[in-house]
Amino acid sequence: METAVPLGMFYDNVSVLGAAINNVYIQKNFNAFSVTMAVMYLAVCIVGLAGNSLVIITILKLDKMSSATTVYIFNLALADGLFMVGLPFIAIQNFQDQWIFGDAVCKLVMVLDGINQFTSVFCLTVMSVDRYMALVDPMRFARWRTPRRAKIIAALMWFISLFPVLPMAINFSVNYGLCTVDPQVASYTWWLTFLSYTFALGFALPFTVMIVFYTALLVTLRNARTQTSSSLESHRLEKQVTKMVVAVVLVFGVCWLPFYVFNFCSLHRPDQAQDFTRGFEFVVLLSYSWSCANPILYACLSETFRRHFHALLCPHKSSPTHCNRDTEGYILRDTIAQGVLA
Template sequence: MEASNNTTLSRCAELTYNTEDLLVVAIYILIGVSGLFGNVLVIYVILHSPKMKTVTNMYIFNLALSDLIFLLHIAMITTTMIVKQWIFGEAVCKIFFMTNAITVFSSALTLTSLSVDRYIAVCKPVISQKIRQPRKAAIVIMCVWFVSLLLSMPIILYAQRKENSGTYSCQVDWPDPTEIPAYIIYIFILGFAVPFCFISILYTSVIIHMKRAGPANRQRSTEQRKNHRKVTFLVLAIILVYVICWLPYWTFQIIIAVLDLYTASFSLPLFKVTTVLTFANSMINPVLYAFLSENFRQAFKEVFRSRCICRERIRYFLQTGDRNEVELDSTRRPGHVSNQTEAVSNEEDKTEGPQDGQTDNGGVYTGP
């Protein structure tokens, strides 16, 4: 018992925090709460607004879903930072790394699909109506998740909880440590570099095509061309923010893996900063939708407006319900109320006497 108490006290003594850790935890919580709210709102308006059910928005829905799952990891990261160990068990450790890897791949592949969709919509207007259909977009999205799962298999196999001096950690335990750089480069190439190359080529073609007003482009109405520019600019902004937030992370990961700088003094602070940036990307996306898309902005306003209207209606029904309950109660007990009222009326007659213009109600309660 005494040994147990000493162990507990020693662990409590280890739970010391510096300003850097507290700041990182606070930033994580801010990003997590804001990002979860924003992405849930995006998913809600796409599901509940008929005008938002477009092919492009199906990909945005999938991106918001990936961001939502990715942001859920913040709860486990911040808890581990606070208690200084992994407390969620072996199964959750595997789920943590599995969903993390899958969402990394799914986000990159979804952005690639968005770029392909924009390329077809702008550069191939003749076949656009045949190819850009909700059913085909749904098939593409399912393929994105399936491919993401396959690409994540190595990390799923080796993720596990490990014990060291009475504390637990969740990590990827590679059979051979020399495989770590190879796997990081593998994720970088398939989860960032290759999609980014495809996106760059497709968007370069889109921008060139939009600058050249060809015959097919001139046949479109001014409103159609304007809508295409707006959607294209929105998707381009999403991609640019993704690159800005993820490129520092992958650059840092490759440098420390190839040069074996894991024990360097700057490794941990840089890891925290670059990781926070990746989560910030998932928080920023809903903000981009709100500022750069008129349709999303109006849909968000309708959600908040409907919530205010519902709140007012509930308050109104509660108030009117109270009145109706009093009136209903009075009708349910006419004899009791009638006797009380008649007694009060007789008492008033005795004290004050009849007044001019007063009529007899026969002892029936009519309210004040």
């Protein structure tokens, strides 16, 4: 994950494990690939900042974090938006093959990048649990799903995210012209331990939790439909939620799994540094793309957020009738949609 190697862990591994980084990277020419990647980094950054800012403004202005679900969505959008701030620094380093911002900025970017990424993943994980509680037994778990409790849980997520990134604050600085870990402490064992626990906390465990609770959510919906009259509305609800769950889990896996694969491969095969370079730059970009995908999922799959976005961007075109539809099926569908999409 990007917290594991926010500014090119692949390059750092090569340096630490003995490859001649100055010969491999500093001499790189600004070819078409470098220019293309720089443009793509910029595009992802702009889309991510704009999309997540829109979600934040929408919640603050139209929803005001009136439910636990929107509290989590707000914190997710905030973490994703701040996560985008580190992307220009990564793009510049990858484009120029050197860090030009100094030690203090190096440490700051590392820490903020890690905190925001872990918080984003934690939010996504907590929301899968929140949706399960809301559907399985809403009365029983109602006291855990108040906005106040959700804000406390969100604050804890931000606080807990500090601990996995402590090695960045302690050991990252400008080395070999790059923002990387101090070669004096970054042995093979150090990197392997760092990669392993960040993979477990930032991908494996959250991914497992999401699959378990979203699967339970879908099973609950299906059982509820079979135990009652199988109406067209309930079938449509189940189908919509299934699409949302598959989209959220699939996007998360596709965006982050290649990043870890490349990092572990680069750790074990430093002799193939040049062969991994272009692929690694792409998977770093792919991992950041995950943080700008969430607002797109809101807009495409959540009818509630489509109405909110429309009301925010085109207030003169929003009619009271359109904004106040409250049939039972519509409310249930929107309630689930807001929680599943994260």
